[in-house]
Amino acid sequence: MQEPTVTHSTFVVERSYAAKPERVFAAFADPARKRKWYGESAGRDIVEFASDFRVGGSERMLSTFKEGTPFPGATLSADTVYQDIVENRRIVFAYTMSMDGRRFSASLSTVELIAKANGTDLIFTDQSAFFEGSDGAQMREAGWRKLLDSLGNELGQ
Numbered sequence: 001m002q003e004p005t006v007t008h009s010t011f012v013v014e015r016s017y018a019a020k021p022e023r024v025f026a027a028f029a030d031p032a033r034k035r036k037w038y039g040e041s042a043g044r045d046i047v048e049f050a051s052d053f054r055v056g057g058s059e060r061m062l063s064t065f066k067e068g069t070p071f072p073g074a075t076l077s078a079d080t081v082y083q084d085i086v087e088n089r090r091i092v093f094a095y096t097m098s099m100d101g102r103r104f105s106a107s108l109s110t111v112e113l114i115a116k117a118n119g120t121d122l123i124f125t126d127q128s129a130f131f132e133g134s135d136g137a138q139m140r141e142a143g144w145r146k147l148l149d150s151l152g153n154e155l156g157q
Contacts, residue, residue, distance in 0.1 A: 007130045009137030015148050018119040019155040021088040025113060027154055028091055029053045035061075037154035038147060043069045044076065057082050059093075075100050089113055104134035124148060 017024055027033045031051040039046050039061050048062040059080040065071045077098045084092035091111040096103055107128040114121040124144060130136055 005132060007134075007136065008128070009130065009140070010125070010127045011137065011141045011144075013124045013126075013141065013144055013148055015122045015124075015152065016116070016119060017122065017152055017155050017157055019157075021113040021115050021120045023155060024120045024122060024151075025088045025091075027151055028111065033154060037150040039063065042066075047075070053082065053085070055082055055085050059095075071099065083108075103131065105130045105140070107140075122148065122151075 027037060031049070031053070034051060035046070035049045039049050041063075044063040044065055046061065046063050048060060051057075051059040053059070059078075059082070061078045063076050065074045065076065067073075078095055079098075080093050080095040082091070082093050084090065090113070092109070094106070094108050096106045098104065105128055107126055109127070110123075110125045112123040112125075114123070126140065126144060128137065128140060130140075
């Protein structure tokens with residue numbers, strides 16, 4: 001029997017923020033704010049970031065890894081299409097990731113925002129297919145955990 005060429009994974013990350021759902025939602029919707037928490041990193045330089053935050057709209061981030069990282073000089077791209085948006089409540093998006101032009105994963109993600117008396121509970125669910133030579137589920141989950149922590153920093157947590 002031939003070895004599988006794809007690995008599937010689903011994970012859920014939950015966060016609580018002391019910010020109203022409108023502020024959390026705006027951090028996804030506003031391209032300048034999203035670039036800050038989602039794109040900017042000590043280990044990468046952003047080459048391109050463009051976002052059209054609407055159902056059917058797309059987002060593209062292109063970055064290069066800096067020296068001292070596991071992939072110095074490599075180009076990473078994330079290409080997203082927004083599938084469903086309910087203001088201040090839900091964002092569903094499909095995205096692919098590529099390194100140096102080779103696609104290594106495709107994912108469907110859902111962000112749920114639940115209003116609480118003291119802020120917002122965020123539930124992030126990611127369903128991914130990882131192709132040969134990909135980062136894999138554990139690295140992807142760790143990446144999203146770090147990104148959602150960066151979102152918390154952007155919200156002043």
